[in-house]
Amino acid sequence: MSTPNLTPLKTYRHLFFDLDHTLWDFEKNADETLRHLFEHHALGRYGTFTVEEFVGVYSRINHALWRLYQSNRISQQQLREVRFVRTLAKLGVPEAEVPAGISEQFTHILPQKSAVFPFTHEVLDYLRDKYTLHLITNGFQDIQHIKLSSSNLTAYFQEVITSEHSGFLKPDRRMFEHALHRTGANADESLMIGDNLECDVLGAYNAGIDQVYFNPDRRRHFADITYEIGCLSELKAFL
Structure with missing residues (x-):
């Protein structure tokens, strides 16, 4: 070092x-936004993962997708389209049950955070x-x-x-x-x-x-x- x-x-x-x-x-602001979306979409109803697990899995998947984006291997649109689908699939939620518009809601709410x-x-x-x-x-x-x-x-x-x-x-x-x-x-x-x-x-x-x-x-x-x-x-x- x-x-x-x-x-x-x-x-x-x-x-x-x-x-x-x-x-x-980013981490603090994203954490607040993800916790809001977890409650807003009642993701706790599945009973198979906690809000902390939701935040953690999203963070790992999002970071991996950003590395792909920064190396020009995926587009901005692809990143936005798949991050919540992959997160919830990892947590056992079928793609058909991924809340409509959740990625757009994240993109709308996140930048309004001030930390x-x-x-x-x-x-x-x-x-x-x-x-x-x-x-x-x-x-x-x-x-x-x-x-x-x-x-x-x-x-x-x-x-x-x-x-x-x-x-x-x-x-x-x-x-x-x-x-x-x-x-x-x-x-x-x-x-x-x-x-x-x-x-x-x-x-x-x-x-x-x-x-x-x-x-x-x-x-x-x-x-x-x-x-x-x-x-x-x-x-x-x-x-």
Whole structure:
């Protein structure tokens, strides 16, 4: 595992943040949404699985589908169509009994949730007076701005670059190059902050951009990274 580096290596002008799992607390917001859907559709009537099992199975299946999506092996539509069918099938619910519209309801309710990671607003308040802030995300374009509005994050960011807008998915270096071009930033004056070693750290590295690996769970790894933090408040130590 690389030793976290919190010594500023250069002067940055543009900071690019990932959104889900970095600023916006996807797991907490998804958990609340899934529990609501479990009750709304009375999934407990089957008596064969708990709400905790429903949330856990969905999370594992959704993560696996996102990995396929990020490697361009399935489409956005396919991801949305199959995630609840596969979740409930795993729990013993026949496909014919999967509640109509449950995936659409999830997509509608989830981005209205507002949970963010600790110190998100405090750190962004500190950074926006010193840097130009942007977002770069693989999240679906139709819900990213709702998430930002719901969590009071919109005003912090000059540009919101999505994979759908750029035509590429992180970690493809072309998405980062698109972001640099769109924002007028140079790679050597830019810094990428994200939670995903492959999508955020490796993708930025391949585009010549320094990286901050946000690793709140202190996962072991052997990646060569520029900086590593376990809490967003640590950004203030070197930015």
